[in-house]
Amino acid sequence: MIPRRSTRLIFFGLLVVAIIFMLYMIATPDNGPRHLQPEPLSDFVKHRKSHFEYEEMMTQSPGHLRKQKEYESMLLANIQKMTVHKQLKRKMDHDPMGIIIHKEPGLLDGLGRVRDMEGQDTALRKNVVMDNQLKHKIVHIDLKGAPPKVEYLKTLFPLLSSLGATGLLIEYEDMFPYWGKLEPLSAHNAYAKGDIADILEVARKNNLEVIPLVQTIGHMEHVLKLKEFAELREVPHYPQVICPTNNKTIPLIKAMIDQMLELHPGINWLHIGSDEVYNLGECTRCQQYLLHQRFGKSDLFLHHIKKVAQYVKDTYDIQPIMWDDEFRKVPLKAIQAANFGNLVEVMVWKYNRGIMVDLRTDIWEKYSIAFNGIWIASAFKGASAPESYITDVNERLSNHKEWMEIVDMYKGTIPFRGIVLTGWQRFDHFAVLCELLPQGIPSLAVNLMYITERKADHGALAKIGNLLKCNSFLNLDLKYLEYANKCNFPGSDVYEISQKLYILKKDIDNMMRNPHVTGWVTDYNIEHSFASPQHVEQGLQDLSMLLFDFNKLISDAEKALNKVFDEYTVKEWTDFNLKPTFDKLQKLHNSCTKLLEIMIWPRKPFDSKLLKEL
Template sequence: MRAPPRPDFFVSFLKTVKKLGATGILLEWEDMFPYNGTLRVLPAENHYTLEEVTTILTAANELDLDVIPLVQTFGHLEFALKNEEFKDVRAVPSEPQALEPSRPEALKLVKDMIDQVMTVHALFKPTHLHIGCDEVWYLKRETNGSAIFVDHVSSVADYVGQKHNVTPIIWDDMLREMPVEELKRLGPLVEPMVWSYHEYGVRDLPNVMWTRYAKNFKTFWAASAFKGADGPVALMPDVITRVRNHVQWLKVVERVRPEFSSFGGFALTGWSRYNHFAALCELLPTGIPSLALNLFILEAGRMDPTSCVRANKFLNCSVLAAENHYTLEEVTTILTAAYELDLDVIPLVQTFGHLEFALKNEEFKDLRAAPNEPQALEPSRPEAVKLVEDMIDQVMAVHAHFEPTHLHIGCDEVWYLKEHGNGSAIFLDHVTAVANHVVQKYNVTPIIWDDMLREMPAEELKRLGSLVEPMVWSYQESRVQNLSNAMWTSYAKNFKTFWIASAFKGADGPVALTPDLISRVSNHMEWLKVLQTVRPEFASFGGFALTGWSRYDHFAALCELLPVGIPSLALNLLVLDGGPIDSKLCIKAKKLLNCTVLKEFSYLRKYRFDDCNFPGSRVLQLVGNMEHLLKVHEYVVFSNKSKTEAWYSEYHSRHSFTSTIPFRKRENQWLLLKKKWEKLANEIAAELRALYGEPTAMEFLEQKIFPRWKALVDVLDLVARTREQRTWPRRPLPPSPEIRRFLNSSNILPPD
């Protein structure tokens, strides 16, 4: 056991193991068994009591888990041989690792341990006893090591079979190079458990070994590792390595199984120390995800995404969630607040395109439409539909308490279908399947983004007409104008209800800091015109969705954060409410946002909202300061670009080869600008930590501020180094190591 859990946790672990599909437990008690009498020095001070051992075994029995006790009887007997009382039965006096079987007291020690363990286990009718016998290294140095090994194992196995009427199992490593004649003696007595804890180790087990085992043993077992095999001080199992270990074992067992009469099964070992004296490695709780995944893989007989999905679902975890994801309690708090404010919440679950957050993961890479692009799903795979349904089910399980009427299922920008000969059919089949699942299971109406429908023939749209409602999206005035009359006519023939999606932020460039109020208002004003024209053609209009993206997709950098878009949101909600875009409307928006300056202007561009006091308004003020500082930065750093490139570049910095003269007038400006960036960074970080948490605060700084600050630090460092410099190297200066690779790869010059 080597890192024994408390009995109550042990019992809960057994329940988990049973739910995962295991049929039994291989249990090495080592010094946690309550040995007594002449063996009373063996138990650790914190050993299990007899009552605790019985509780554990009773729990396993009630769960219908077979328990195979493991009692080391040759090697790895450190816990016994370290004691004064048994030092004389060591094979090597200075090493308490292995037994010297020629001494009568050695066999008595082994039999006494077996008897005490089996006295307790006998109440639960075990069929096997594992007697260890691995890594008896000193025998490798003995000329008759094989004979010594077989003699001792035969004695122990005879004793186990005759007295306790169970079948002995042994680790196989000492048998692998053993002469066939010696193996014959063990054939009728034991069953080998072939162990290897790494993919390559399993793969490299030689065919000749398997042939010899098959000739001498009717039954074999395979031992993998779900933890405890990735380094003697590892804190966590390497799940990829663990999976590869099990997948390779499946291949090998499938190949060699026909050569034997029977296969005992897989033993998924989970060591917590490499031996009795070693430091702790992975503790049991850290290995449970690996155990779950690998048990599902063994059950499936192969590695597939379904095993990952099952493991994640069983463990109530998800590779989809970010490390700083909302907790279930936080999600419920948000939805409760919306409900109490009488706000309808429509959850949006992407189910086709824009699934980067899911498909980027190893577990779901086989479900991608394009192997190297985790953007869209390949819906023809059964696991793909299951992934989508699982996401919907988990989201709706929470939202259902608040009685939603709609679920948005995404389905925008599935670009690969544009290059597919039957792209429309694929799209319609998948959307129909997802929409049916949503309607039948949750009795809510699915909404989809409309862009994939715009060029679809009206006859094909009929399939979706009774299932979904399209949300027509366009975030720029000109693009709203360009939505064709033919498209609207087709939609009106096939859909009773339509929605409109505008943008109050997140549509003015993938790295924009603030929304362009003119563009945002123009977008909404144009939508009002279009709505007035097309509304009579439909039975109903669902409403406006004012989108406010903070990234263009999952991999994109941050664009406008929510607080900086709130003035735009306020202004455009007032526009949609029927207000003309004039000074009165702008003043109304400023009053709603608790602004202090209510002066009227004739132009919208004149209105500023950095004097307002709403949640997050300080972020808006600081981002405004940042935009100003960016203009100063561009002027100070790049106003004399030719000078900068002539005396400061990566080339000059790498060789410390420049002069301070061109920089003298600018150095103070750079120092002042650097300090301003540092002050702003600290102020923004404090605000963003409060509103978003550390990860988003750090990402914003790294993307928006750090590159500017770093450029100043680099040039100031070069100036400082140059000021201290008293000599300079002779030309020519050695080229960058990268330049030769560049020349070779570009075929500009032949290599040396």
Template sequence: MTSKNSEMSGSSPFKMRLVHLDLKGAPPKVCYLSEIFPLFRALGANGVLIEYEDMFPYEGHLRLLRAKHAYSPSEIKEILHLATLNELEVIPLVQTFGHMEVYYLGEGETSRQWLQQEPNTKAELCLSHMEAVASHVRARYPTTTPLMWDDMLRDIPEDQLSGSRVPQLVEPVLWDYGADLDLHGKVLLVEKYRKSGFSWLWAASAFKGATGVNQSLTPIEHHLRNHLQWLQVAGSVPADTLRGIILTGWQRYDHFSVLCELLPVGIPSLAVCLQVLLHGDFAENVKARVENFLGISSLEEMSFRSEGAGSFPGSNILALVTQVSLHLCSSVDALLERDRYVTGWFSPYHRRRKLIHPVMIEHIQPQALSLLARWSALAGELEAALQRVFYPDTVEEWLEENVHPSLRRLQALLQDLGEAARPRQDSGQDS
């Protein structure tokens, strides 16, 4: 038997394996982080990339950036302590020029005037800002190495990159979350960055939050393929070119978009991805290890009932979210749009005029009541499960987006039924 530590550092081409926590949506309570950090470590992670966003307890003139439920300074200390206990290196992700307002580069008045002078280009403008930000960080914190998403570097020619100081100041993170990477293109990009003077590069994959802006369940197969292909990239470039890989887990596409898959929902995908990076493939024995870590009998046949969805922290949330995502809307649609009694005897025409044959109420009302009772009970269970892990605004947002619209449709049907069943007070004429 190899020791856990020797196995951890063994065969993976990615020496650093960081799990990304995107806190700009559904930030977990610290008590939940205390439960999942040991799991991250056991699965093969050795670092966390924490995108604090508005959850950081900013002071002074930045205090207005704090979210309502921002972590307190003591909670931040607790998070860092939990990371240390679990041998997870913490890299904070702070929004700077690398990813904030970058797509509108050159549209400001001063920039526009500068760009009108030959031979100035957008690439030069971009590099000069990167230099300014990165040199400031390195001057203030000499032991800190800035990492930078590589979107803005990809199209800048090699000679321009090598002519700037940027390769000496930052380490680029080559991100691609697709299930079909352009392997050859990635290898060429790595070569370009190396020739430009970057000593170290990083990869970034995704274990959730990259397949749909309002995705509620994580498609594990997509993320498995993404990681297998990143392993191919690592195997096709010189050894030790890539310092590590960041497994991103986006929680919103941006601050103004809806929530995508909640962190507990993405844990099985994260487990698969980390174990694949550690062992190099997804053979039967690796799959069995994942199932064992998660406390489930089969990844393909997760029953998704509360009692059969595993023993990992937040597995009850995955079970309930799965029920809602797969069955809530479809069961309400089945009643309202395909049930013969509703479509035939209580159509929108009848509902607007509050007309129904009394016998038909007996065919429709019990079904609607039973469906509403079943889903209301499940919604209550889910709300309680979410409250243990998340703050009230997250619970409210997720339920309002994913549960309440269907419940309201059922309630409206029952209200219309009730009104149609009452004796009419007028002379029987339609008004």
């Protein structure tokens, strides 16, 4: 038997080896991205482990050996934990892809602070955030042709308030209950007057200031598409821009504003739209007016919008706000000459990357001189593609990060009034539905958190995951979406459906790119009933399961959407996003079934005269 002192030396040697290996793992530089899985033990440690096991088995009692194995297992477990710690820290040094949500404190809890503690002065960072804090954080609710149920909004508004929102910019368009001569402007499924009162009351209870939006020159499709108002179009064939020189235009706009403000008593701001005014000054009447007044198109725009803004301010003592894009091409002197700085507040919008490039220093200098009130507008959803049904949170986060750089850069010269986080459900009145409000709530939460605390690290994301009651994984990047995140916030079922659809479409695309399909199950093969059964089976072995899953998704989507939207919105969304893909799968399945029934094939060529004669 080896003396007890020698045994202690062996234990001490093992401990030293383990500690050296642990320090080596922490200090080793990263050689590229890896999965968040414990790295295997090195051959050296494995060799040392087997050597000690053999020696101890020959020299120690079974009880002593068992204790040693337990101690050794504890050391190795600690090494693995430190490996996970190191890998997670590597991930946090880049924009996050997502965050794992834990119900109980564990190894990963608190690691989000590592990034903040290393290389940053926490106190200084806090001061910078507080100095650059935006007073108003307004959430845009786009209702165009897809009104969420009032009961849903009643459950949503408390969450928005808890996430840091201070108000709502409500773009009603055809969802507002116009009456009298304006009744045709409302869709058949528009809100009732009582619904508006309920929405405003719930907003007030949750300390959310409401700013209604009325379009007054551009994006007036919901008005100009109608027979009753077609004569007011600037271009007869394009129902987007209203003619500013038509004598009936200003009375119509005033009537719309009157009804909007009658149902929104006590508000402080009214947004009067005025973005993307295409084709301005092209009708015969406007061209004659420009010639007579010696105006340019920018002068015509200013002349019209000044009438609208003056009416709002003089009649109701409410501050008008308008989008800024038309002002970008208007000279400073023209803005000053019209005294716009005391009349309107401008809302500067940019929804994608490249804010510094598109909104140059000279534009900010012009605005800081011309306007007393300047807002900024980002996008938390609905700004990537008109047919998009799911939000890429990382893309939206990049937009907000750039905006906060703008705020930091101009904090000494521009007292920004606040920020509006827009969330579009359509690109315009004629466009299809894009990213629905409920599926965009995680993006909204992440970006509200970022503009408030300037953080999107592990700790901030874990906090958001808990607020949204997510029990698995909060995904930020669609490239890494492999399974649907499960949360429990108002409308979370719609969020889950959107993810499942994205994943299913990826699986379908992968199947259709399979060489067995691209080479043997093409439209040509199907048309001529000529395909190898083996390749058909190999290429489309997942088709039946995908068809089953997609059919179930349709059923689940209808249930989820019905909790939030009316039957018309549900049908529109499913008809556009689900039905075409399902029909395509069903048609392919039927075709392949027929292909597999064929046992005898003709001689080539398929179009030979001899074959036709036979």
